[in-house]
Amino acid sequence: MTKMFAVGLAILAGVAGVSAHHSFAAEYDSNKPVNVSGTVMNVEWTNPHIHFWVDVKSADGAIVHWRFEGYPPNMLVRQGWKKDATLKPGDTITVTGWQARLEPTLGAAREITFADGRKMAAGPPAGTGGQ
């Protein structure tokens, strides 16, 4: 993971402009991978990034409300997503990504696995600045 982050930074270091909307590293920690499963409660199909909420049952049975950030809607549409269809409340999903620097239930989503096994990219690799 650290190596992946370093590669992202190496790419950033030489570019003419910033990589995308805001820095991944300022908000998220690439050393804190997240892998949670639960039920989608809400999807905000907004710019500059979508956000979605997932209720995850913890080991003690309590419900933890996770919030994830993903790509902008236009990027998702170009990769095959459909608003209100691809990801919607009630869906059971597994999300992989990275945790926010401090907020324990905020994450940068990388990939979503749906109940039928389909996988969709939801956000950029850590460190590429694509948030």
Add this chain to the structure above:
Amino acid sequence: MRLPHSTRRCVAAVIAAVAACLVVGAAAQAPTSRTADKPYTPPRTPWGDPDLQGVFGNDNEYATPLERPAEFNGKTLSDITADEMAKIRATAQQRMLAALPGGRVRGPDEWWTQNLDLSKRSQPWLIIDPADGKIPPLTPEAQKRANTVRGSFVRQTFDGPEDFSMLDRCISRSIPGSMIPVMYNNIYEFVQAPGLVAITYEIIHEARVIPLDGRPHVAGSVREHMGDPRGHWEGNTLVVETTNFTAAAAYRGANAATFRVTERFTPVSADVIAWTATLNDPTTWTKPWTIAMPLRRERQPTMAYDCHEGNYGLRNILSAQRAAEKDKKE
């Protein structure tokens, strides 16, 4: 363009050379392109202007270094061999792929390799003038200016919204920033009407309306993040002079009062526009400098990017900083 004659000749020669390279590069990738020995003549609008209309993009130029990398010290763009360019392209693509999970393309990530395809990069670096590929030295006046560079990519601490860049804040990428590719939204739509050219930029979704009727720039007291553009045709090239930037939006800390950007949009084939931007501010750089890249025709429309509607990133970063400070005190 307010440049000495000798400089103008030099810039014009470099631009012509780069445009020729772009034609050759495009010819290798697009069967409809023409070759440099037969200059391309674009179609005309019903009122007789060269027709540049359509959607264009420059994803392939993502992450191209602005300045000449150290490994090419002593070389100019024209010294770069086809083999060296092939290696540059392959390395850029490999680096991007290495950043994907597992270092390989799978499933939806294939989109990236098709649309952010660095193996089609056109140049090893963006600065075409001066020939050494380096930003000219800062003037003594500019060296004394406070460093005002802000943004989530360059700072470690954030006390308020002012510590973020104009892009972080969904305000503007200005010019030439709007044309320098990021990870996505690198597409631009050109629309023409008699006496006007409009360009929309997907990222931040800004629009420039460029008058071609020779009217003077607005008064110096009027300032815009995207500046005040005025255009004219030089043959088939659209030349756009932009001034009156806000201090916050002036590129790389330029002095907004004296900063001028001269862009040239030259159609070099049915699917490629050669774009250059000359950055001139005698109070910031010791001489003007020029960047270039090709814009390639896109088969997809531009989309909305209403950046303000859910910009939680600033709030999250600021709240994380405050929480970290609180933890330190306790």
